[in-house]
Amino acid sequence: MKHLLVPAVLLALAGCDRPPAADTPAVVSPSDALCRPTPNGRDITGCYLTLTSSRDDRLVSVASPAAAEGQIHEMKIVDGVMSMAELKDGLALPAGEAVVLRPGGDHIMLLGVKQPLKAGEQVSLTLTFEHAQPLGIRAVVGQPQRPGQ
Numbered sequence: 001m002k003h004l005l006v007p008a009v010l011l012a013l014a015g016c017d018r019p020p021a022a023d024t025p026a027v028v029s030p031s032d033a034l035c036r037p038t039p040n041g042r043d044i045t046g047c048y049l050t051l052t053s054s055r056d057d058r059l060v061s062v063a064s065p066a067a068a069e070g071q072i073h074e075m076k077i078v079d080g081v082m083s084m085a086e087l088k089d090g091l092a093l094p095a096g097e098a099v100v101l102r103p104g105g106d107h108i109m110l111l112g113v114k115q116p117l118k119a120g121e122q123v124s125l126t127l128t129f130e131h132a133q134p135l136g137i138r139a140v141v142g143q144p145q146r147p148g149q
Helices: 002-017
Strands: 028-035 044-053 057-063 067-078 081-086 091-093 099-103 107-113 124-129 134-141
Touching: 044 091, 044 134, 057 067, 081 091, 081 107, 091 099, 091 124
Parallel strands: 028 134
Antiparallel strands: 028 044, 044 099, 044 107, 057 091, 057 124, 067 081, 067 107, 124 134
16 A cells, blocks of 8 residues: 555646646736826826736736726837837736836836826726736836836
């Protein structure tokens, strides 16, 4: 009986390190969601957060009742000039990797903000993914920390 117990335990433990099966739904975990207050007289703002997916996935769209439109953007420097552009195909979320959306990098833009966003308020966002179920989150309105703070 002892000889059968060891192989059974080893087989059970071997399954613990396996990646999720391809048919296992992705689960995306958000953290640190923050949207900047809208500048005076402007109806746009940036939102930032960290997303971690249980399997390869893609953030494909963002919506908010606080804005006419949400877009996923990237910022990059080409020939010394910083430019911002919408990621039409969305943002890749590699399995198990924390993808940080931050000022100066990938981020969410809210366009046509309906009412000025003030520090301390919250903004509802709906994130839609290629595989995972849509995710409703609430982002705090405030100023992002500068790197090193």
